[in-house]
Amino acid sequence: MVSQEFVKEVLHTIELDGIKDSLVGFPNVSGMSNEQRKRLTIAIELVANPSIIFMDEPTSGLDARAAVVVMRAVKNVVGTGRTVRCTIHQPSIDIFEAFDERIPGVPKIKDNYNPSTWMLEVTLGSTEVELGVDFAQIYRESTFYEHSQQDLFNIFGSMFMAILFFGINNGTTILPTMVTERTILYHEKYARML
Structure with a gap:
């Protein structure tokens, strides 16, 4: 069980303690901003007290100011002794300099x-x-041009059969659900008439 003190520490680390009693609300309608939602997601993960956290584009969809706020919270997480691995596409220089690049x-x-x-x-x-002359040779060897026509037919036939199998398999799992739902709606329709 998580103690109240630990939750307060997480809220402080992620800089959400000022809005701890706010409703999350709906995106772009009410409640928390997108940047606050990103930090809330990080806080939820921190409650499990992991030693390492993997983040895939925590700043995606945010403007420059919001991205800096989220990354400041991420840096606070690192300050607690946890390791954070992040992917960030096209970071600003401010965000880039927040990362440890000492290799x-x-x-x-x-x-x-x-x-x-x-x-x-x-x-x-x-x-x-x-990348040099060898790259073109590797590319040419990994394409279909080196295979015979029969090999290509075998590959495409196998792909077709796999897709067909998955389609039938998915259809058999969805169909009973649809029939059940239609049966219930059918009976409700006649129940209202009676």
Whole structure:
């Protein structure tokens, strides 16, 4: 069972303690803003007291100000000793600088430098990523052009049968539900007439 003190700590960490008694409401209609909802989602996960949290685009759908607020809350979570793994697409420099980018052998980003440009330069400068003449050969070998016509017929036939099987399987699970619902509606119709 979660103690009240722990819940208060989570609310403070996620900066929701000021609105703790508010209704969630409906998106874009009433209640909490989208940014507050994102932080509430993080808070709900924190109640389980995980040591690591995975977040997939916690700033998606938010404007720049709201994204900074959410990422400040994420940074507060890291401050509690938890590890946070995040995917962020096209972060602003403020959000990008909130991340820990200290990796041995990778140069630190320069002040006021575009994060995307820095990532490209680091990637292209890496010895691990080598795209050259070999790339075209790998691509050509992994396509259907190397297979015979019979191989293609076998592949497409297998795909067709798999799709057919899944379609029939789904149909047999939905059909009884539909029949039951129609039977109930049918009886209710006649029950009203009597």
